[in-house]
Amino acid sequence: MRLRFLIPVATFAGIAVVMWYALFNLNPTEIPTELVSKPAPEFSLEPVPGYGTGLAKEDLATGKVVLLNVFASWCVACMAEHPFFMELKAQNTVDIYGLNYKDTPEAAAKWLERHGNPYKSTGMDLKGRVGIDFGVYGVPETFVISADGKILDKIIGPVSRAMFETRVRPFLNEVGS
Amino acid sequence: MKVLARPLILAALLVPFIVLSSSAIFIEENLKDPALESRVRAISAEIRCLVCQNQSILDSNADLAKDLRLIVRERVALGDTDQEVRRYLVDRYGDWVLLDPPFKLTTVLLWLGPVMIFIFGAIAMVIFLRGRSHASKEDVVVKLSTEEEMEINRILDSDSRG
Numbered sequence: 001m002r003l004r005f006l007i008p009v010a011t012f013a014g015i016a017v018v019m020w021y022a023l024f025n026l027n028p029t030e031i032p033t034e035l036v037s038k039p040a041p042e043f044s045l046e047p048v049p050g051y052g053t054g055l056a057k058e059d060l061a062t063g064k065v066v067l068l069n070v071f072a073s074w075c076v077a078c079m080a081e082h083p084f085f086m087e088l089k090a091q092n093t094v095d096i097y098g099l100n101y102k103d104t105p106e107a108a109a110k111w112l113e114r115h116g117n118p119y120k121s122t123g124m125d126l127k128g129r130v131g132i133d134f135g136v137y138g139v140p141e142t143f144v145i146s147a148d149g150k151i152l153d154k155i156i157g158p159v160s161r162a163m164f165e166t167r168v169r170p171f172l173n174e175v176g177s
Numbered sequence: 178m179k180v181l182a183r184p185l186i187l188a189a190l191l192v193p194f195i196v197l198s199s200s201a202i203f204i205e206e207n208l209k210d211p212a213l214e215s216r217v218r219a220i221s222a223e224i225r226c227l228v229c230q231n232q233s234i235l236d237s238n239a240d241l242a243k244d245l246r247l248i249v250r251e252r253v254a255l256g257d258t259d260q261e262v263r264r265y266l267v268d269r270y271g272d273w274v275l276l277d278p279p280f281k282l283t284t285v286l287l288w289l290g291p292v293m294i295f296i297f298g299a300i301a302m303v304i305f306l307r308g309r310s311h312a313s314k315e316d317v318v319v320k321l322s323t324e325e326e327m328e329i330n331r332i333l334d335s336d337s338r339g
Contacts, residue, residue: 031227031270031271031273032271033271034267034268034269034270034271035269102240127244128240128241128244129244132244132245132248132269133269134269135269135270135271137227137228137241137270138227138228138241
């Protein structure tokens with residue numbers, strides 16, 4: 001019992017470790033998707049004029065893993081991930097579908113014209129209702145969709161190369177093998 | 178006449194402010210039935226605005242909060258119960274969307290954690306205090322050995338002689 005004096009020290013150390021971890025590794029503004037392993041919600045949208053043939057729930061069940069990217073012309077963070085998506089398209093790594101969130105057709109079309117179109121097809125969610133069905137609460141968000149159209153994961157905020165490698169690549173490899 | 182007119186004009190000017198402050202926080206289309214509208218308010222007050230963290234969608238002017246208020250109004254107008262409206266939002270955004278988290282297996286620690294910490298602390302305190310009172314009793318009981326007694330007597334003796 002000579003080490004009894006260590007009890008408060010150990011208690012404090014324990015609390016400090018938990019808080020240290022939470023401070024640097026947990027993000028309270030990130031709400032993981034509720035829809036994991038559930039099928040994508042029902043929806044059917046018109047395309048951004050000139051960019052694809054529209055987007056519906058059925059379009060996402062393609063027989064391979066695809067991405068559904070929620071974007072908008074007014075979204076500054078979307079510009080950060082855009083060049084990377086263009087690269088993915090050029091390398092034919094994965095098909096990306098674009099859900100244009102609370103935008104106007106003209107602004108969206110202009111934005112895609114200026115920055116390039118990484119999307120296989122697009123859909124315009126003018127009122128943001130489809131976004132809500134998907135549990136979107138900010139733009140950009142990117143859903144990983146399975147071969148049979150189920151939601152595998154959601155990336156909140158711009159997709160970086162590192163994030164893609166750790167959170168999307170494993171799904172792509174799984175199907176390939 | 179002039180003297181009387183002035184306060185009247187002033188009162189007339191103030192009327193809109195009085196009306197505004199007692200009506201909705203945000204000006205948007207309310208449900209016609211006041212009973213339904215008050216249910217909408219009650220539900221909205223318990224729904225978290227996801228982009229502002231600790232505000233309800235009733236208090237927030239964020240775009241998403243507006244959209245969610247609209248959805249709550251729609252569901253209530255369609256005849257959903259309060260529970261069904263909450264279910265609708267939880268299906269899309271998870272339990273996080275409720276400001277009052279439900280009691281279930283994954284939230285047991287959240288609800289019972291503070292109680293457990295309190296009980297643990299109380300037990301620790303009781304053990305500590307008991308241990309201390311024991312120790313002080315032991316102090317009283319301890320007697321000097323014969324050698325110590327002799328040593329003390331010797332010192333006292335030499336003291337009184339000097």
